[in-house]
Amino acid sequence: MNIKENLWDIATVFWRDWVVLKRRLAKFILSRMVAPMLYLVAFGWGLGRSIEISSGTYLDFLVPGILALNSMNISFNSITPVHAERIYHKSLEEYTIAPIWPDAFLIGKVAAAVVRALISSAIIVVLAVLFGAHFQMTPLFLLVLVLNCVVFAEIGFLAAMKIRTYEEMAQVNTYILLPMSFLCGTFFSTQALPAAVRYFIELLPLTHTSYLLRGIGSGADVSYLSLLVLVLYAVAGWLWGSRAFRRLTE
16 A cells, blocks of 8 residues: 555545635635524524523533534535436546545545535634634544544445435435434433433434534533544444445446
8 A cells, every 4th residue: 555645646536626615615605604693693692592501601502513513514415416426427437447546535525525514614613703602612622523524424425325316315414414403412402302312312423523512612521432432433434435435446
């Protein structure tokens, strides 16, 4: 294995997506501001003023959940064009026959999705500060955010490799991402859920991201078990995604 050549292959895949993003960066930033502002106004200023929590304000509770939710959606949806490249445009074949390290395609695409999600998350952080939220930004906070982006980018990549129609790809958002958006500790504590539902919800990666970001942001104790869960999801996603892409090259 030639590490230098592999890194060059990854950079090549990543650079293609970065060029596309750079040309649309202004539109991307403006579009990413809409949903967070609606969440902050509706839940932070509106509903949030009538909600009392044990420490801080509901806005402080809400912002880590919005970051977890947003990074999940952006990283996953940034990968979905790979599905169109595979099924409709057939341009994915350019990568399958190219003399590159097979995992470079997965890593490059995931890295590009992570960058998109981090740019969007930075916008949310700026808006949250302007709205008066208080939370701590530490290296561990950023690590958890990146891990969450990686996990859901890998899930998006795996779905793009496996699903055969555009309608089925859209159903992933409906049946998987949408329930997680509201149930995984983003807008309220999972302790409010029935025990049977809570045990299942706490197996999902977004729940652990919400726990970690909220704990780190408030300066509370951090569950390293949750951090381990995210790492395991990231490793499993890479292994499954790599296997799915390699099957296309065989």
